[in-house]
Amino acid sequence: MPELPEVQTIVDDLNKKIIGRRITGVWFDAPKLIKKPKSKDFEKEIKGLKIIEIRRRGKNILIYLEKCHMSGVKCQMFLLLVHQKLTGHLLYGKWRTIKVSRFKSLKVKSLIRGSLEEKVNNYIHLIFYLDNGWQLGLSDLRKFAKVLFGPKKEIEKLPDLTKLGPEPLDQSFNLSVFQSAILKNKGKIKQVLMNQEIIAGIGNIYSDEILWQAKIHPFRLANKLIANELTNLYSAMRQILKKAIKLRGTSISDYRDAEGRPGAYGKILKVYQKENKPCRRCRTLIKRVKMGGRSSHYCPKCQKI
């Protein structure tokens, strides 16, 4: 599931590949993914716009586009927001749609990277055609992803962006800001870390890894953490997120970078999906418990309640 490091990896990749490209067309077979505008208007509204910049906010990919009138004198900014949720990811590549049956309008996508390979990718549900012959495709096995598009100012006003908490890696998000943000909550620390309105970008994988590193039990109440623990938690959070970005993310589920390659952080995971494996510090077996419908992994010895 793409969290901050995975989304950052994709954003960095895309910034190297699609800046300045113009969208020449759109194809999709899962209209429910497009939340704004109405899916039938989507292509009409985005066609012809030029990609200016890609950014990340929390787990959201923000693609800024420009529409110019009067031969470039007057320009208007637009924003395409993609949230990949569990299994979505944006890919840069080439696909073609194939009619499988002449009775059904069901289509399969063939992936062609240059002329190197050709294989079916059943999970491409949205394709943006670019003016260099390449495409930006949204692959999503679970179809949970969401796509929003509209004038920049309009999209920026939506709760999808306005409700997000601070960026954990921002310079201004220092230890004291972090401490007060955490201490305001009486919920369990794991859920607080994953709450996008408190801190943006941390999900199930990295919250488990951060808590293990900081030796804090996921069930501990946020407002009961002591100063020393908050210091450890803060530095674990910064350290792990930075390292995960360096390693281009974790390939749990079917996460891939913009070129379809897996990330390397998965190799150094300490607790996530390590149930019954020995803790890397004390050899005690890692436990997995359910918490609000999500699984939580921790070492029962290192992370005391």
Next chain:
DNA sequence: CGATTCCCCTGATAGC
């Protein structure tokens, strides 16, 4: 208002 549950969706896995 806050906390909990349901739901979206589909591949993997378990049970029969």
Next chain:
DNA sequence: TGCTATCAGGGGAATC
């Protein structure tokens, strides 16, 4: 072998 039931999981909506 093949069917059905269950589960995972981000986040928004509905419900308690």
